[in-house]
Amino acid sequence: MNRFQPIALAGLIASTIVLSACSSSPTGRQQVLLFSEQDMSQLGAQSFDALKEQEKIHTGKKTNQYVQCVTDALTTRLGGQQAVSQWEVVVFDSEQVNAYALPGGKIGVYTGLLNVATNQDQLATVIGHEIGHVLAQHSNERLSRTQLANMGMQITSAAMGGAEYHDAAMAGLGLGVQYGVLMPYGRAQESESDIIGLRLMAEAGFDPYESINLWKNMAKAAGGNQPPELLSTHPSHSTRIDDLRAEIAKLPNYNTPRPQCNI
Template sequence: MNVKPTLLFTSVVASTLLISACSSSPTGRHQVLLFSGAEMSELGAQSFEQLKTQETINQDPKVNAYVQCVSNAITARLGPQPDFNEWEVVVFDSEQVNAFALPGGKIGVYTGLLKVATNQDQLATVIGHEVAHVTAEHSNERLSRSKITEQGLAISSMAMEGSEYQSMTMAGLGLGVQYGVMMPYGRAQESESDIVGLRLMAEAGFDPTQSVELWKNMAKASGGQQPAELLSTHPSNSTRISDLQKEIKKLPKTTAKRQQCG
């Protein structure tokens, strides 16, 4: 069976998508964005509403005021957003050492994080990082890459249809896509958010050197239970610390007023 014409068509389709949706990230990295900002904001808002029905929302006024203060200081540096009116911050009662930000301006912080991010500057590091994912349109980028990957695999499967090697070939393609494209791409996004988030929290009046202390705390909290960096969508703690230390030296001096959030 001759699969060359179909494979050539696959290449043409992928190239057309890449050219038509080409964009640049805040650090100048090439991106492919297939979805509009409005579409991504709607998806983010829907996901956030669903999450709020599934998780326990923290009701402690002091905790909420603290997290809101840090978040407001970060988001105030961004000005009006084109696809939503305001940022919404919710604190969830959970032992998870985590936080997230979704398209549409939705920020979630788990109380477990507050045990590891031990001061406002460390919390600002995390929130700045998560907000950077939104402003750099990383969710759009990931979804777009997934869409292109699905289309490519579907066409490749059609090209191999009827071949005795179809199952084995598709399994190999799937593995190659997962470890050769999607995971390394995730690390690029994470590293970019570290850099953009660091700049953002420093401009907002937080101490950027505390970003290094945060990741030292994260390393201790994980107890060394990290997957190998090659097989992870996140850089290792040691890589993160090293990259942040280099970036801190490049930061311009700021006249931003020192934040006081508790």
């Protein structure tokens, strides 16, 4: 058999998978989603349980009530399958300036974030952004692309002659994956979550202009240590702020009562 025939077969298989799993994100971007919502929810729950075992959970009543209040104001605006009956929110006692949301309605917020997100609107910016990753099924998308990339590497390596060509195949595909697919693709996900989160927080009654102040605070906290945008999966702070300003100008007037979340 010609050693390049498996490559053609791999392309046919991959094309069939991509066409059958093609979907659109909330902003209309094309996605490939290979995993079911049930699979992703189970994975999210398992990961969240593991994180709760590994991380120290913050027990301060006021802080937990504050984070829960902001989260509730956001999640009550969700509908359809994403309107899970109860989003589980856990505050972790850590200096990390971080938060995340996982499929299945799991949200983690680190106390260090509260030193940078200095009011309810800025905290809503971050939590809304993380919820945006869930709404747009970014975890599913990333896992799906990894699955396809791994399949391509395995078949290409075999087609090029096994061990003799293995290193060359891995190096070539690795470079292509890192700079041609995964890195820019991560920035697209981050920017998309910014848009989704901004719309969500504004609809929930939070001040969308505080999203700009949040990222100004983030830039100060980073102290100039952010890597160049070209080699980062996150947009630069200046790009993020410019994009948010442009998106705020497009927001409708939701007339939603302002949440009253205080720490």
